[in-house]
Amino acid sequence: MDRNIILESEITCPGCHYRKTEKMPVNACQWFYECENCHTLLKPKPADCCVFCSYGSVKCPPIQQNEACCSGSDITPAYKS
Ligand SMILES: [Zn+2]
Numbered sequence: 001m002d003r004n005i006i007l008e009s010e011i012t013c014p015g016c017h018y019r020k021t022e023k024m025p026v027n028a029c030q031w032f033y034e035c036e037n038c039h040t041l042l043k044p045k046p047a048d049c050c051v052f053c054s055y056g057s058v059k060c061p062p063i064q065q066n067e068a069c070c071s072g073s074d075i076t077p078a079y080k081s
Contacts, residue, residue, distance in 0.1 A: 005064050009056030015040040024052050026061050 010021045011033060018037035024030070029050035033042045048054040053063060062068065 005061050006058045007061065009052045009058040009060075011042070011051065011055045012057075013038060013040060013042065014055065022052075022056075024056075024058075024060055029060060029062075 005026075007024050007026065008021050009024055010019050012019050013035040015035065016038040018035055020036055022033070030052060031044060031050060033051040033055070034040070035042060042051050042055055044050050045054040049063070050060050052058065052060045058064070
């Protein structure tokens with residue numbers, strides 16, 4: 001059985017600290033997220049693969065499964081067909 005993957009993450013805007021729970025896409029990373037409150041466009045921090053990893057309460061699904069995400073950083077990508 002797979003571990004339970006959490007698909008909702010509470011994003012906290014670094015500008016105004018507004019929080020919103022968002023559903024995460026399972027097979028794609030979300031690079032940009034616009035804060036609903038102050039309309040700041042959030043981008044991932046350099047070490048992170050997506051906005052959920054940088055600003056969310058829960059990391060994105062690939063990270064939860066200990067798999068490399070779609071970004072190249074310094075993790076070996078684990079592409080599986
Ligand atoms: Zn904001």
